[in-house]
Amino acid sequence: MLEIKIYGSKCATTDFYKEYFEGLFIDEGIKANFEIIQDADKMELMGLDIGCMYGYCPGCNNAHLDLKENEKYVPAIVVNDKILYHSFFPKKDVALEIVRTLK
Numbered sequence: 001m002l003e004i005k006i007y008g009s010k011c012a013t014t015d016f017y018k019e020y021f022e023g024l025f026i027d028e029g030i031k032a033n034f035e036i037i038q039d040a041d042k043m044e045l046m047g048l049d050i051g052c053m054y055g056y057c058p059g060c061n062n063a064h065l066d067l068k069e070n071e072k073y074v075p076a077i078v079v080n081d082k083i084l085y086h087s088f089f090p091k092k093d094v095a096l097e098i099v100r101t102l103k
Contacts, residue, residue, distance in 0.1 A: 002032040002102060007086075008075040009052045010038050017075045017089065024099045037078075048072050048086065 004021065008014030018034055025032045037043065040050060051073040067073075067087055076086035077098065084098050 002030065002079055004032045004034045005037050005078040006034060006075065007037045007043050007046060007048050007078060009050050011052065013089070014038065014075060017077075021077060021095065021099070024095055028096075028099050028103065030099065030102060043074060046072075046076070046078065046081075046083065048074050048076050048083070050074055051087075 002025075004025075006014060006018045006021065008017055014036055018036055022032075022034055043050065049072065071087070072083065073087040075089060077084050079102060084101075085094075090098065
């Protein structure tokens with residue numbers, strides 16, 4: 001069974017991100033355990049930053065439009081300590097591609 005970690009800030013989007021991927025895994029018949037990681041120190045160890053601004057949510061798909069090569073932001077999906085996707089909320093076709101690579 002796969003161990004999936006969803007790294008994200010303390011917001012409803014992180015919960016939705018987890019539920020979104022859980023549903024895709026179920027639809028694809030892949031068994032996985034999911035865990036949400038919201039600890040900033042653990043994010044830093046993975047090379048992830050929180051792009052959220054205190055008191056203002058720029059939105060996951062708008063906050064990092066000019067992403068540099070070495071920048072990685074939450075939300076992120078991590079399998080076996082490998083970041084599969086980060087910085088944006090993926091469209092369904094991209095999310096399905098990510099999930100299907102794990103079959």
